[in-house]
Amino acid sequence: MATTAIAVSGPRRLNFGYYAQIFRKETKYEFVKMLRTKTFSLSVLGFPVMFYLLFGTSNRHNMFARYLMPSYSCMGVVSACLFGIGMGIALERAQGWLELKQASPMPRFAYLAAKTISCAAFALVIVAALLTLGITIGGVTITAGEAMKLAGVVLAGSLPFTAMGLLIALLVPASAGPGVINLIYLPMSFASGFWMPVGYLPHWLRVITPALPTYHLAQIALHIFGYSQAGSMLTHWEALAGFTLLMLGAAWIIFTRSEAKA
Amino acid sequence: MSATAVITATGSAAWPLPLSQTRAVAELHSVTKRYGQTTALDNFSLELHAGEVVALLGPNGAGKTTAVRLLLGLISPDSGSVRVLGRDPRDADARTRIGAMLQVSRVPEMLRVREHIDLFRSYYPNPLPLAEVVRIAKLESIADQMFGKLSGGQKQRALFGLAVCGNPDLVFLDEPTVGMDIESRRALWDEIRALSAAGKTVLLTTHYLEEADMLANRIVVINKGKLLCEGTSTAIKQRVSGRRIRCITQLDSEFLRTLPSVVDVQQDREAVMILAERPEQVVREMLLRDEALHGLEVAAAALEDAFLELTSDSAPAQA
Numbered sequence: 001m002a003t004t005a006i007a008v009s010g011p012r013r014l015n016f017g018y019y020a021q022i023f024r025k026e027t028k029y030e031f032v033k034m035l036r037t038k039t040f041s042l043s044v045l046g047f048p049v050m051f052y053l054l055f056g057t058s059n060r061h062n063m064f065a066r067y068l069m070p071s072y073s074c075m076g077v078v079s080a081c082l083f084g085i086g087m088g089i090a091l092e093r094a095q096g097w098l099e100l101k102q103a104s105p106m107p108r109f110a111y112l113a114a115k116t117i118s119c120a121a122f123a124l125v126i127v128a129a130l131l132t133l134g135i136t137i138g139g140v141t142i143t144a145g146e147a148m149k150l151a152g153v154v155l156a157g158s159l160p161f162t163a164m165g166l167l168i169a170l171l172v173p174a175s176a177g178p179g180v181i182n183l184i185y186l187p188m189s190f191a192s193g194f195w196m197p198v199g200y201l202p203h204w205l206r207v208i209t210p211a212l213p214t215y216h217l218a219q220i221a222l223h224i225f226g227y228s229q230a231g232s233m234l235t236h237w238e239a240l241a242g243f244t245l246l247m248l249g250a251a252w253i254i255f256t257r258s259e260a261k262a
Numbered sequence: 263m264s265a266t267a268v269i270t271a272t273g274s275a276a277w278p279l280p281l282s283q284t285r286a287v288a289e290l291h292s293v294t295k296r297y298g299q300t301t302a303l304d305n306f307s308l309e310l311h312a313g314e315v316v317a318l319l320g321p322n323g324a325g326k327t328t329a330v331r332l333l334l335g336l337i338s339p340d341s342g343s344v345r346v347l348g349r350d351p352r353d354a355d356a357r358t359r360i361g362a363m364l365q366v367s368r369v370p371e372m373l374r375v376r377e378h379i380d381l382f383r384s385y386y387p388n389p390l391p392l393a394e395v396v397r398i399a400k401l402e403s404i405a406d407q408m409f410g411k412l413s414g415g416q417k418q419r420a421l422f423g424l425a426v427c428g429n430p431d432l433v434f435l436d437e438p439t440v441g442m443d444i445e446s447r448r449a450l451w452d453e454i455r456a457l458s459a460a461g462k463t464v465l466l467t468t469h470y471l472e473e474a475d476m477l478a479n480r481i482v483v484i485n486k487g488k489l490l491c492e493g494t495s496t497a498i499k500q501r502v503s504g505r506r507i508r509c510i511t512q513l514d515s516e517f518l519r520t521l522p523s524v525v526d527v528q529q530d531r532e533a534v535m536i537l538a539e540r541p542e543q544v545v546r547e548m549l550l551r552d553e554a555l556h557g558l559e560v561a562a563a564a565l566e567d568a569f570l571e572l573t574s575d576s577a578p579a580q581a
Contacts (some may be wrong), residue, residue: 014387018387029377032372033373037372094367095368099331099366100362103362104357104362
C-alpha cells in the first residue's frame with residue numbers, strides 16, 4: 001500500500017528553537033526594514049557623522065575632536081531609538097499593521113525586542129563611524145578599551161530611550177510624530193552637553209540639565225574619555241534606570257487604559 | 263452532542279483538537295461591545311462550525327469588523343463571551359491555528375512580499391512551504407517586489423498569502439476582495455473554496471452580496487450591531503416572498519404599483535423592476551395593457567432584495 005507522507009503530522013512543539021527562530025527573523029527583517037527606509041537610515045546615521053565632520057574634525061588641535069565622539073554617539077543612539085521605535089511603532093499602529101501582527105502568533109516581546117536590537121545596531125554603526133572619523137581625520141587616539149566601553153554604554157543607553165520611544169508612540173499621532181520628536185530631542189540634546197560641555201551652557205539652561213536623561217547618558221559616555229563632570233557615575237546610572245522605569249510605567253498605564261477602551 | 267455545545271477550555275488540550283462537524287470551532291455568545299456612545303455589537307451571537315464558510319453580511323458600520331476583532335482577541339467584549347478553538351482567543355496556542363486578513367491601510371513598504379511571508383511563516387509551528395503560499399495566493403509575479411510598489415489588488419493577494427501561510431484551521435477574512443478586479447476576485451473566491459474543501463473554517467465579512475451568495479454555506483446578516491437573519495443563501499432569499507419581473511414597458515410606475523400583489527416598483531435605466539408575490543397575474547395584466555412590452559424577465563428574488571428588506575427594517579429577527 002502506498003503511503004503518502006503528509007507534512008502536517010503531529011504538532012511541532014513551541015520550544016526554544018521555534019522562539020529563537022522568530023526572534024532571529026523578526027530582528028533581521030526589522031533591521032533590513034529600517035536600513036531600507038532611507039528617511040530613517042540616512043538621517044539617523046547622517047546627522048552625527050555630519051556634525052562630527054563639521055565640528056569635530058575642525059577641532060583636532062583641542063579637546064573637542066575627542067569630546068564630540070562620545071557625545072555624538074549618544075545623539076546617535078537617542079535619535080535611533082526615538083525615531084526607530086517612537087515613529088516606527090506609531091506608524092505601524094496607525095496603519096492597522098500592528099493589529100495584524102497582534103492577531104498572529106507573534107510573541108509581543110519579540111516585536112519590541114527586534115526593534116530595540118535594530119535601533120541599538122544602528123547606534124553601534126554610528127559609534128563605529130564616529131570612532132573611525134575621529135581616528136583618521138580628527139587626529140584622536142583612543143584605546144581599544146575605551147572603544148569597547150563606549151559601545152557598551154551606547155548599547156545600555158538604547159533601553160531608556162526605547163522606553164521613551166514607546167511612550168511617544170502611544171501618545172503622539174503618527175502624522176505629528178517627526179515634528180514632536182525633533183522638538184523634544186534636539187533641545188534636550190543641546191541642553192545635555194552633546195555639542196559642548198555643560199559648563200559652557202547658559203545658566204538658565206544648566207538648571208534643567210540634571211533632569212534630562214540625555215545628560216546622564218552623556219556623562220557616562222564622556223567619563224570613559226575623561227570629560228565628565230566630577231561625581232560618581234552611579235548616580236547617572238540610577239537616573240537612567242529611574243527614567244526607564246518611569247517611561248515604562250507611564251506607557252503601561254496608557255496602554256492598558258487604551259485597551260480597556262478598545 | 264448538540265450543535266450549540268460550547269467547548270470548555272481544558273488545561274493542556276491534546277493537540278490537534280478533534281473537531282467533529284457539530285462542535286463550534288468559534289463562538290461569540292451574546293456579546294455586547296460599546297465604543298463610547300456607539301453600540302457596535304448588541305447582544306450578538308455567532309457560531310462557526312468546522313469546515314463551513316460563513317459570510318457576515320452587512321452595510322458599513324454594521325459591526326462586522328468588531329465581531330472579527332473580538333474573535334481574534336484584539337478587543338474584549340463588554341459583556342458575553344468569546345471562545346475560539348475551545349479557548350480564549352488571546353491564547354497564543356489558539357493563535358497558531360488561526361489566520362487573519364484585516365483591512366490594513368498600509369503594510370510596511372520596505373520589505374519584499376517574499377520577506378513578509380517568510381516572517382509570518384516563522385510565527386507558526388507548521389507553516390506551508392513558501393512556494394505553496396506563493397502558488398495559492400498567485401504571488402509568482404510579485405514575490406520579489408517591495409510591498410510599497412504593489413497595486414491594490416496585489417496587496418490584497420499578498421495579505422491573503424499572509425493569512426494562509428501558517429496553514430491555519432480557522433481563517434478570518436475581513437472584506438477580502440475590496441479593490442480587486444474581476445479576475446483577481448474570482449481567483450480569490452476559488453482559493454477560499456479550496457480552503458473550505460481542505461476542511462478549514464472560514465469567516466468572511468463582506469458587503470458584496472454576490473460574494474456572500476457565491477461562497478458561503480451560511481450567511482449571517484447583521485446591521486447596527488444586531489443579528490437580523492441567519493441561514494443559507496436560498497433560505498434568506500425565500501424570506502422575501504415574491505419574484506422579480508423586469509421588462510421595458512410604457513406603463514406608468516404608479517399604475518404598476520396598484521396591480522395586485524405588487525410589493526415594489528423600481529426604475530432600472532430603461533426598464534422597470536417589479537417585485538411581486540404573484541408575478542403571473544401581474545405579467546398578464548401588463549401584457550393586456552401594453553402591447554409594446556418587451557425584454558421580459560421573471561426571476562426569483564435576489565439576495566439583494568432580501569438584504570435591503572432586512573436592513574431597512576432593522577428589526578431583529580432570527581431565521
